[in-house]
Amino acid sequence: MIALAILIAVPGFGSNQSSLNPVGPMAQRIEHTLALIFFITGAVYLLTMIAVGISVWRNRLVRDDFPPPLQTPPEQDRKAVTAVAGAMGVSVLLLFIMMVASFITSHAIGKENGRAPFEVDVYGHQWWWEVQYPQPEADKMVVTANEIHIPIGSLVRIHGTSTDVIHSFWAPNIHGKRDLLPGYENDFVIQADQPGRWRGQCAEFCGPQHAHMSFLMIAEPMDKFHSWMEAQAGTPPPPSTPQTQHGQQVFLSHACIMCHTIRGTVAGSRVGPDLTHVGSRDTIASGTLPNDPSHLAKWVLNAQQIKPGVRMPPNPMPQQELNDLVAYLESLR
Amino acid sequence: MKPLSGCILAVVLLTAGCKREQRLFDPGPNASQLASSVHATVVQAGGQPYQPASTTPYEQSAYAVAEGKRLYSAYNCAGCHGVGGGGAIGPALSDSVWIYGSSPDQIYATIVQGRGNGMPAFGGKVPDFQVRELAAYVRSLSGQLPSTIAPSRSDVMPVAKAEQARKQEHPGDENIQPIQHPESH
Ligand SMILES: [Cu+2]
Numbered sequence: 351m352i353a354l355a356i357l358i359a360v361p362g363f364g365s366n367q368s369s370l371n372p373v374g375p376m377a378q379r380i381e382h383t384l385a386l387i388f389f390i391t392g393a394v395y396l397l398t399m400i401a402v403g404i405s406v407w408r409n410r411l412v413r414d415d416f417p418p419p420l421q422t423p424p425e426q427d428r429k430a431v432t433a434v435a436g437a438m439g440v441s442v443l444l445l446f447i448m449m450v451a452s453f454i455t456s457h458a459i460g461k462e463n464g465r466a467p468f469e470v471d472v473y474g475h476q477w478w479w480e481v482q483y484p485q486p487e488a489d490k491m492v493v494t495a496n497e498i499h500i501p502i503g504s505l506v507r508i509h510g511t512s513t514d515v516i517h518s519f520w521a522p523n524i525h526g527k528r529d530l531l532p533g534y535e536n537d538f539v540i541q542a543d544q545p546g547r548w549r550g551q552c553a554e555f556c557g558p559q560h561a562h563m564s565f566l567m568i569a570e571p572m573d574k575f576h577s578w579m580e581a582q583a584g585t586p587p588p589p590s591t592p593q594t595q596h597g598q599q600v601f602l603s604h605a606c607i608m609c610h611t612i613r614g615t616v617a618g619s620r621v622g623p624d625l626t627h628v629g630s631r632d633t634i635a636s637g638t639l640p641n642d643p644s645h646l647a648k649w650v651l652n653a654q655q656i657k658p659g660v661r662m663p664p665n666p667m668p669q670q671e672l673n674d675l676v677a678y679l680e681s682l683r
Numbered sequence: 684m685k686p687l688s689g690c691i692l693a694v695v696l697l698t699a700g701c702k703r704e705q706r707l708f709d710p711g712p713n714a715s716q717l718a719s720s721v722h723a724t725v726v727q728a729g730g731q732p733y734q735p736a737s738t739t740p741y742e743q744s745a746y747a748v749a750e751g752k753r754l755y756s757a758y759n760c761a762g763c764h765g766v767g768g769g770g771a772i773g774p775a776l777s778d779s780v781w782i783y784g785s786s787p788d789q790i791y792a793t794i795v796q797g798r799g800n801g802m803p804a805f806g807g808k809v810p811d812f813q814v815r816e817l818a819a820y821v822r823s824l825s826g827q828l829p830s831t832i833a834p835s836r837s838d839v840m841p842v843a844k845a846e847q848a849r850k851q852e853h854p855g856d857e858n859i860q861p862i863q864h865p866e867s868h
Contacts (some may be wrong), residue, residue, distance in 0.1 A: 515838065532838060605813075608809055621758075638693070652709060663813060666712040667717065
């Protein structure tokens with residue numbers, strides 16, 4: 351009870367990036383196993399410390415310089431043997447209980463694998479997440495980055511892999527860690543029951559910008575999810591103001607087209623995130639910056655100052671061009 | 684305790700002598716401009732005399748060459764020249780045969796201007812320093828870079844020998860082959 355009160359009172363435990371605040375059945379099971387292991391090991395630790403304390407207290411008057419008797423009385427020996435054997439038996443039993451509990455959890459989570467109504471493909475890149483929603487018609491496919499929208503109360507299969515090194519997909523409120531491995535596809539099923547913005551983070555060191563490789567799981571009601579999907583599947587209308595028109599020209603005449611896609615234009619490269627609807631995202635650069643004009647301008651001008659080593663080169667350009675480019679990017683909703 | 688502290692001291696002194704390679708993430712506004720400057724290069728028809736190729740700072744940084752390797756697949760050079768530079772619809776880059784020259788400047792010019800028989804021009808599309816990185820990597824494909832600089836691993840399943848392990852080709856003297864006489868009985 352006291353431990354539980356402490357757990358709840360400590361700030362952060364109930365946050366949107368915490369395995370102690372599960373919002374789906376998988377995370378709930380993981381949290382139950384965690385609690386079981388925590389309380390068992392906690393109790394064992396407490397009892398051991400109490401036993402040590404008692405024996406220290408009992409022997410507090412025994413003087414150090416007294417040579418200990420060479421032979422202990424047989425009765426005391428017998429007592430010691432029973433105590434040690436008993437403690438060992440209890441330890442084995444408790445370890446066994448924890449092992450079986452974790453088997454049961456893994457089995458229950460794995461059982462869901464066959465029955466997810468739809469699939470999201472996640473590709474780990476150094477240092478961002480590519481997200482695709484495959485559709486029967488190829489031109490309806492939704493491609494986005496770093497923000498994974500999912501409907502609440504529904505099983506979703508994540509089909510994860512990596513394009514370079516090993517990454518690990520970890521949104522602790524929703525599921526445990528899952529490694530994304532180059533050349534290997536890892537399937538797992540998730541579910542979120544509470545609407546919200548649950549933060550996730552790469553959990554396997556993957557290079558200098560590993561710490562700036564986070565994502566958002568945006569869980570929303572089914573109707574909102576469907577309208578989001580519909581908006582994302584569309585091609586944005588051509589730029590309408592002179593400023594955004596010029597911004598598009600700047601985009602198409604710079605290095606951007608070597609790495610980025612904007613549907614409806616000639617830009618069709620897949621080295622960096624798809625920017626077709628970049629204006630609709632809340633953050634850029636894998637949750638590193640809020641998506642607003644001033645941050646976007648700083649990012650485009652020199653991303654290396656923000657994420658040193660990032661796979662996007664500096665793009666020096668006059669202020670006017672930069673402003674128009676940013677206005678164009680923000681208009682892509 | 685004596686030998687232990689001696690060891691620690693030796694390790695500290697030895698590591699102080701190590702040089703960590705500096706990674707240049709931001710090569711400055713000049714090198715970040717779109718590549719367009721075309722360096723005049725001498726292209727001669729026929730067998731040119733072999734000249735030792737000059738080198739660039741990019742060829743002395745393992746990081747820059749590794750970036751070149753990444754860009755080589757990102758910009759789909761691999762699609763035309765093969766993953767290990769073995770050649771496909773574009774000529775092999777791992778051998779000693781060069782149509783337009785093998786020096787860093789000549790390769791730079793090839794990438795920036797494009798070449799007549801189907802090599803697209805990347806000038807005006809990619810930053811200058813990336814062309815330098817690509818040129819450095821292209822040269823590692825035929826073993827022109829020291830093995831301490833050339834890449835040793837791939838993110839994809841390796842289908843070709845690591846750049847690091849390639850034997851150095853000698854552009855220009857590839858024609859010197861012993862003539863094989865059919866054996867007479
Ligand atoms: Cu990582």
